[in-house]
Amino acid sequence: MSLNCDIVMDCVAIYKDGLASEGTKKAVEAHLKECSDCRKYYKQYDSINNISVKSQDVKPVDDATAKFAAISAALNARRNFFAACFAVFAAITVFSLIFTIITGRKTRE
Ligand SMILES: [Zn+2]
Numbered sequence: 001m002s003l004n005c006d007i008v009m010d011c012v013a014i015y016k017d018g019l020a021s022e023g024t025k026k027a028v029e030a031h032l033k034e035c036s037d038c039r040k041y042y043k044q045y046d047s048i049n050n051i052s053v054k055s056q057d058v059k060p061v062d063d064a065t066a067k068f069a070a071i072s073a074a075l076n077a078r079r080n081f082f083a084a085c086f087a088v089f090a091a092i093t094v095f096s097l098i099f100t101i102i103t104g105r106k107t108r109e
Pocket of ligand 1: 004005006008031035036037038039
């Protein structure tokens with residue numbers, strides 16, 4: 001089965017992504033061997049695709065970093081909230097302890 005250039009150029013993406021059927025793969029490969037225009041197109045597609053794949057490879061790292069930063073910020077906010085609660089609790093405890101000692105002394109006097 002021989003393909004014309006338009007069909008091969010349409011198939012380059014699925015061929016390159018490994019989604020083409022065996023028959024399409026063989027037909028595209030056979031055409032690329034014979035047709036320099038399509039080979040050129042394929043090489044251009046390949047180089048552009050490699051760049052976008054590389055940028056996709058980097059993106060998850062950015063996403064992971066962003067997620068980590070978000071989780072870290074949420075944990076920090078929670079930690080700060082508990083620290084504030086503990087500080088208030090500790091202040092009330094100390095204040096009531098001092099108050100109890102002072103009033104205790106006064107009743108003994
Ligand atoms: Zn061609």
